[in-house]
Every structure is written in structure tokens, then in C-alpha cells.
Amino acid sequence: MDKLVCGAEHIDWNSNAERIYIRGYALIRGKNIDKNYKVKKSLFIYNDDRKFIMPAQNELRIDITDKYRDDNTNYDYAGFEGFIELSSINYNKPLSKGVWKIGLYLNANGEKIETDLKYVGDKKELKHMIPKEIQPDNKKFIRKEKLEIKDGFITINVSDEKLSSNEYIKNITINSPMAIQLKKNLKSMKRKFGNWVLQRIYSIARHKKIVENRVTFLSDSRVDFTGNFEFIYNELQKRGGYEIKSILKPSITAKRSLKELISFVNYLATSKYILLDDYYPQIYKYDIRDNVEVIQLWHATGAFKTFGFSRIGKKGGPRVKSRNHRNYTKAIVSSENIKLHYAEAFGISEDRVISTGVPRTDIFFDEEYKNKKISELYNKYPILKDKKVIMFAPTFRGSGQKSATYDFEVFDIKKLYESLGDDYIIISKLHPFIKEPMNIPNECKDFVIDLSKEREINDLLFITDILITDYSSVCFEYSLLNKPMIFFAYDLDDYIASRDFYYPYESFVPGPIARTTSDIINIIKENNFEVEKLEKFRNTFFDHFDGKSTERVVDTLLKLDK
Incomplete structure (x- = not known):
């Protein structure tokens, strides 16, 4: 039996990335790797001449204990995730030629082992990782960095390919300013032609009969029925009589297939809803x-x-004549008090905005669901049972999905641990746009757990005692639980200038505002949560407290003609 058990289950790298993301597990048989033992893991990349070590973050993986435990040994913190920054290895220049190997260093309770890292994930995942091509100073060569699995181990093979005379001429030609502009023009023409073709197909499809019971779900931010979609879908299934279609993709940048585009215009033309x-x-x-x-x-x-x-007039805001949003026939909101804001945001008349309540808030009035989720989460993360739980759920900074980030340095984990570690534990639930994980210091691994991969933030709210957020709408759902919140708005002035709010922030939020980590600590220690603001806040932004918003949406907006 091997003493060291490790493997990389997930690798993410593409031709535009300067870093390789690796997630997996590592353990030493018979050595505890739980919250009571010091565990340190690092990723490294090396060739015959050089070696670069980059710290990895421990990750709670109870499933690894279940899989490998052969006695009373605990491997709950065998998981890891981390990055290898390729750009930092050779001062933003290409890697030197040859084979670079990727390895893992593990220190488990004083026992140290390092080894080359095997890939144990799905090999289909690696198919999209095309070689990265770099133009060296000598334009007669192309340097390729290609991720390969050799004998099961992760490597990067770096090689130079000499260009033929024709390729050399082509290379210096296609990189000229004129060629770059030409490519942009051709891309634009291709996109316009594609849109023209789809419009023609739509014009033909409009002559078909509308299918009165057809409901089509469309999303650029999910690949299955979650959030409001899940609740509406389940209600339609329960009632029966509906023909349900969907076209879903994980992000706005993900490409649609030709089949999906044709299905889209057909469903758009023939669906009742x-x-x-x-x-x-x-x-x-x-x-x-x-x-x-x-x-x-x-x-x-x-x-x-x-x-x-x-947001007209602000950075990233739409043009006045933009068609965005304007073709909604209806939109739902949680309260009559905010209909005007949604009508303005969508560029539609106020009578098209209906206060039905929001379907995904129904769970806050379903005790059976609530108790079930609490039990599931405690079984999955037993470490959360013994302390008060603080959820850290900030929104992203940046103009959108591509530029989303967060300044983790302002949230001082070590300082929080020193002041609150005896009584509290923090779960981190980052906005899905924030791809860079929080860097949790090794000594704080039993104080902060990153649960960003959990699908539904609302389920996590049930086990949360204090919510720390900033400008996220999660504060509305959490107010339904009548629990305390802290608003960590360290960059409030900048955020107001770039994004702004519908109400004055300082008087609007139902809890104290913290500008520093010290403010957060003081608020918690002094129990100064301003909970008296919660009732007014709830009554302003919710009309319904009965857990029947999903039923109202279907009854009001998705009627079937009998």
C-alpha cells in the first residue's frame, strides 16, 4: 500500500491564461489531516535547472476520509487547490524549452513528502486545453507550451517550431496593425451576417402557430434549473399540462451551437411564455x-x-437608445415599493412590473425544507456545529464577469482569527464571477472555510448566525430570517461614484457599516448589530410573507387556457 496518496482531479488552463489552476487531494496514510493538525501543501513546477514553489490552499474534503480511512485516521483536510503562475517563472517571458514537471509538496503533522503530481480526473476535461503559442523575439519560430499527461503525471512540454518561408511572411503580415483591423472587420461582418440569417429564420417561424402551453427557459448564467427557474419548473411539473423547453449555458461568453441558435429563434417565435x-x-x-x-x-x-x-451616463451603463430589456412584457418584483425602480431599469412601463414575490424566497417559510437543509449541511460540514457561524458574502468589484475581482487584503483573516477564533467560524461564499479563491493562512484553516462552490447561498443562510456582506442583494433574503448583518463597505465612496444605489446607503442598510476589519470585530464583540432596523427593511421590500410566491407567479403570469 502506497504511503502517499495524492492526485489532481481538476485542471483549468487555456491558451489565454497565465496561470494553471489545480484542485485535488493529498494525504499520508496514518497521518491525521484534520483541523487539529498542521497541514501545509504547495504546488511546484520544475525542470532540470530550476524549481518554483507556490503555496496551495487547504480544502475541506470529508469525502476523502470516507474513501481512504482504514482505521481512525482523519483526512478531512486532504483537499487542496492552487495556482501555478507561469508568467512569474521567467519574468513574463516564455518558459524555456524542454519538459516542465508539476509536483506537490505535503507537510502533514511534521512528515514531509514531495512528489510529481498525477492527474486522476476526467481526461475529457483536458481536450479543450490547446497549446499556448508565444511569439519570441525571433519571429522565425513559434514557441508552444502544451499541457500533457505523461505516464499519468502532469507536464508542460515547451518546444520551438520553425516557420516555413510562407508561414514567416504570413506571421509578420498577420500581426501588422492593418491585418489586426481587418480581422476585427471580418469578425464583425460574420457576426452581422449570422444575425441577419437568424432574423430571416425568425421571420419565417413567426408564421407558425403559437403553442399555448409551451414555456421556454432561457439563461446565460446557469446550465440547469436553479434559483427562480427551479421553483417555477417544479410548480409547472406539479400542475402538469405544460410543454417545457430550455436553452441554458454557463456564462454570457460561452458559445452557442448552430442547433441551439436555430432552436432559440424557433422557441422565441412559437412559445406562449x-x-x-x-x-x-x-x-x-x-x-x-x-x-x-x-x-x-x-x-x-x-x-x-x-x-x-x-445607470445611463455611468461607466458600463447602456446607451439611451439601447434595445436591452425593453421587450419584456412582464417582470416580477418582491414589493410594490420597488416597481418604479425595475420599470426604470428595464425601460418598460410600470404596469408591466408585477409584485408577486420572488419564488426562491419561498424556502424561508418552509420549515420542513429549512430543517432538512440544516441537517444536510451539518452532516457535510460537522466543523460548523460547535461555533457561531459568520458568512462572508461580498459582491465582486469590476464592470462584469470578465473583470470581476475582490481585494481580499482588506478582509484581515488573521486579525479576525485572533479576536474571534475561540467562538466563531467563518464560511466564505464569494460571488460566482470572482474566480480567484480567497487565500486562507495555514494557521486559520479551521477558522475560515471557503464554501463558494456550494450551489445555493440561500441554503447556507439557514446555518448562518451573522452575515457580513457589502452591496449584495443577499441582505434582502437574510432579513427574512431576522438575523444580524454587518455591511463591510470599505470602498463605499468609490462604489457610489461608479455604481450608485437606489437609496442612500448609510440610512438604507439594515445593520452597522464597517470600513475596516477592526470595525467588524468591535461590532461583533459589542453586539451592536442595529437589529431594530430589520422590521422596517423587510416591510419595505417584501409584500408577501406566506411562502407562496411561486404559486402567484404561475397563477398570475403563466395561465393555461382550459
């Missing part, structure tokens, strides 16, 4: 048929940060 849950640019190009309902369920509750046409 079209359901959206977020910004969906593909639909704004089309004139919606009479008697077809395009219903925006919107992913956020309440009205907090300005969005849509409320």
Missing part, C-alpha cells in the same frame, strides 16, 4: 410577437445597486 432570469442579450434583437409573454424573473431580490437603464 419565455422566461428569463438575468440579462440576456440574444433576445433584445427581436420584435416579440403579439400574445407572446417575455417574463423577466430577475435573479436578485429587492432594489439595491442601480442596474440597466438606471
Whole structure:
């Protein structure tokens, strides 16, 4: 039996990335790797001449204990994730030629081992990783960095390929300013032609009969029925009589297939009901048929940060004549008090905005669901049972998905641990746009657990005692539990200047505002949560407290003609 058990289960790298993300597990048989033992892991990359070590973050993996335990040994913290920064190895220059190997260093309770790292994940995952091509100073060569699995181990093979005379001429030609502009023009022409073809198909499909019981779900931010979609879908299934279609993809940058595009225009032309849950640019190009309902369920509750046409004149805001959002026939909100804001944001009349309540908030009034989720989460993360749980759930900074980031240095984990570590534990739930994980110091691994990969933040709210957020709409859902919140707005002035809010932030949020980590600590130690603000906040942003918002949406907006 091997003493060291390790493997990389997931690798993420593409030709545009300067870093390789690796997630996996590592353990030494018979050595405990739980919260009571010091565990340190690092990734390293090396060749015959050089070696570079980069710290990895421990990750809670109870499944590894279940899989490998052969006595009373605990391997709960065998998981790891980390990055290898390729750009830092050779001062932003290409890697030197040859084979670079990737390895793992493990220190488990004083026993140290390092080894080359095997890939134990799905090999299909690696197919999209095309070689990275770099143009050295000598334009007669192309340097390729290619991730390969050799004898099961992860390597990067770096080689130079000499260009033929024709390729050399082509290479210096295609990189000229004129060639770059030409490529942009051709790409634009291709996109316009594709849109023209789809419009023609849509014009033909409009002559088909509308299918009165067809409901089509469209999203650029999810690949399955979650959030409001899940609740509406389940209700439609329960009632029966609906024909349900969907076109979903994980992000706005993910490409659609030709088949999906043709299905999209066909469903758009023939469905009685079209359901959206977020910004969906593909639909704004089309004139919606009479008697077809395009219903925006919107992913956020309440009205907090300005969005849509409320941001005209601000960076990233729409043009005045933009078609975005304007073809919604209906939109749902949680309260009559915010109808005006949503009408303004979507560029539609106020009578199209309906206060049905938000379907995904129904769980806050379902005791059976609540108790089930609490039990599931405690079984999955038993470390959370014994202390008060603080959830850290900030929104992203940046203009959108591609530029999303967060300044983790302002949230001083060590300082929080020193002051609160005896009584509290922090779970981190980052916005899905934030791809860089929080760097948790090794000594704080039993104080902060990153649960960003958990699908539903609302389920985590049930086990949360204090919420720390900033400008996220999660504060609306959490207010339904009547629990304390802290608003960590370290960059409030900058955020107001770039994004702004529908209400004055300082008087609007239902809890104290913290500008520093010390402020957070003082608020918690002094129990100064301003909970008296919660009732007014709830009554302003919610009309319904009965757990029947999903039923109202279907009854009001998705009727079937009997």
C-alpha cells in the first residue's frame, strides 16, 4: 500500500491564461489531516535547472476520509487547490524549452513528502486545453507550451517550431496593425451576417402557430434549473399540462451551437411564455410577437445597486437608445415599493412590473425544507456545529464577469482569527464571477472555510448566525430570517461614484457599516448589530410573507387556457 496518496482531479488552463489552476487531494496514510493538525501543501513546477514553489490552499474534503480511512485516521483536510503562475517563472517571458514537471509538496503533522503530481480526473476535461503559442523575439519560430499527461503525471512540454518561408511572411503580415483591423472587420461582418440569417429564420417561424402551453427557459448564467427557474419548473411539473423547453449555458461568453441558435429563434417565435432570469442579450434583437409573454424573473431580490437603464451616463451603463430589456412584457418584483425602480431599469412601463414575490424566497417559510437543509449541511460540514457561524458574502468589484475581482487584503483573516477564533467560524461564499479563491493562512484553516462552490447561498443562510456582506442583494433574503448583518463597505465612496444605489446607503442598510476589519470585530464583540432596523427593511421590500410566491407567479403570469 502506497504511503502517499495524492492526485489532481481538476485542471483549468487555456491558451489565454497565465496561470494553471489545480484542485485535488493529498494525504499520508496514518497521518491525521484534520483541523487539529498542521497541514501545509504547495504546488511546484520544475525542470532540470530550476524549481518554483507556490503555496496551495487547504480544502475541506470529508469525502476523502470516507474513501481512504482504514482505521481512525482523519483526512478531512486532504483537499487542496492552487495556482501555478507561469508568467512569474521567467519574468513574463516564455518558459524555456524542454519538459516542465508539476509536483506537490505535503507537510502533514511534521512528515514531509514531495512528489510529481498525477492527474486522476476526467481526461475529457483536458481536450479543450490547446497549446499556448508565444511569439519570441525571433519571429522565425513559434514557441508552444502544451499541457500533457505523461505516464499519468502532469507536464508542460515547451518546444520551438520553425516557420516555413510562407508561414514567416504570413506571421509578420498577420500581426501588422492593418491585418489586426481587418480581422476585427471580418469578425464583425460574420457576426452581422449570422444575425441577419437568424432574423430571416425568425421571420419565417413567426408564421407558425403559437403553442399555448409551451414555456421556454432561457439563461446565460446557469446550465440547469436553479434559483427562480427551479421553483417555477417544479410548480409547472406539479400542475402538469405544460410543454417545457430550455436553452441554458454557463456564462454570457460561452458559445452557442448552430442547433441551439436555430432552436432559440424557433422557441422565441412559437412559445406562449419565455422566461428569463438575468440579462440576456440574444433576445433584445427581436420584435416579440403579439400574445407572446417575455417574463423577466430577475435573479436578485429587492432594489439595491442601480442596474440597466438606471445607470445611463455611468461607466458600463447602456446607451439611451439601447434595445436591452425593453421587450419584456412582464417582470416580477418582491414589493410594490420597488416597481418604479425595475420599470426604470428595464425601460418598460410600470404596469408591466408585477409584485408577486420572488419564488426562491419561498424556502424561508418552509420549515420542513429549512430543517432538512440544516441537517444536510451539518452532516457535510460537522466543523460548523460547535461555533457561531459568520458568512462572508461580498459582491465582486469590476464592470462584469470578465473583470470581476475582490481585494481580499482588506478582509484581515488573521486579525479576525485572533479576536474571534475561540467562538466563531467563518464560511466564505464569494460571488460566482470572482474566480480567484480567497487565500486562507495555514494557521486559520479551521477558522475560515471557503464554501463558494456550494450551489445555493440561500441554503447556507439557514446555518448562518451573522452575515457580513457589502452591496449584495443577499441582505434582502437574510432579513427574512431576522438575523444580524454587518455591511463591510470599505470602498463605499468609490462604489457610489461608479455604481450608485437606489437609496442612500448609510440610512438604507439594515445593520452597522464597517470600513475596516477592526470595525467588524468591535461590532461583533459589542453586539451592536442595529437589529431594530430589520422590521422596517423587510416591510419595505417584501409584500408577501406566506411562502407562496411561486404559486402567484404561475397563477398570475403563466395561465393555461382550459
